[in-house]
Amino acid sequence: MLQHRPRTELDGGDFGWLKAKHHFVVSDKGNFTHHALGALVVWNDDEIAPGTGFPLHGHKDMEIISYVRQGTVSHRDNTGNEGQTAAGDVQVMSAGSGILHEEYNSGSIPLKLFQIWIRPREPGGAPRWDTRPFPKEDRAGRLVPLASGVPSDDGALLIRADARVLGAALKAGQRVDYFLGIDSNAYLVPALGTLTVNGVRVEMGDGVAIIGETHITIEAIEDSEFILVEVL
Known part of the structure; x- marks a missing residue:
């Protein structure tokens, strides 16, 4: 079964500094047909204004993957990590047993990124x-x-979850x-x-949940890039 989730039907909001679209329901006022898929519990499409971002806050027992679509995100946390991730990178x-971090757009253009949250296979660490x-x-x-808990996925960033985050870039007509x-x-x-997924048209910003299928064909109607998360 494929469940198409058009961008216009996603939850979210415009908070001035942050424009957010939520592919999965995140509050009791949300669209409960947009339920989580097992360990995949959050997929936010965020646009963050220059000079703003998420101040220091905490997480625990969550694998958080950020795919940057435009601009550069600056990261800092209480374990001493600090760095930047540019468009196209991950x-x-x-979070493991607990981490405090901040994420900012220190650039001059809006920062656009997917934030994907996956529950780990076991707590702590x-x-x-x-x-x-x-x-x-x-x-x-x-x-x-791009990020994976599958040992054979060489070159991918390690996540402690039974899941894979994959990306592709297709020219129009490629599949x-x-x-x-x-x-x-x-x-x-x-x-x-x-693009189309098993014949279902999916536009930029839309999402499609793929449930109980063993094979999908993805074909680009126009030059396209996409992210696919499989929860094993």
Whole structure:
């Protein structure tokens, strides 16, 4: 089953410094048809104004993956990690037993990013943070693991969850096939362009929940980039 979630039907809000769209329900006033998919509990599409961001706050027992679509995010946490992640690249934070962090747009243009939260396979553990560049040419015409808890996904950032975060860049008319595990579910969001997933049209900012399918075909209607998360 495919559940198309158009951008216009997502929860969210405009808070001035932050414009947010929530692919999964995050409050008791939200759209409960947009339920979590197992361990995948949050997928926010955020736009953060220059000079603003999320001040110091805490998390525990969560794998938080940020895919930067535009601009650069600046990270700092209480374990001594500090760095920046630019457009097209990925950062991962394993909150583990607890971490305090801040995320800011210190640039001159709006920062656009996906924030993806996945529950870990087990609680606790030392908190950690990492970032890595993922050149778009390496994803041209194929899916590449960006963050993963699967040991065989060489080159991906490590997450402590039974899940994979993959990305691809397709030219108009290109297609890729992806086979899911028999008990897996997945969620896909185009970061750019328009594509079809098993014939269902999905535009930039839309999402599609993939439930109980073992094979999907993704075809670009126009030049497109997308992120796919499979929860194993």
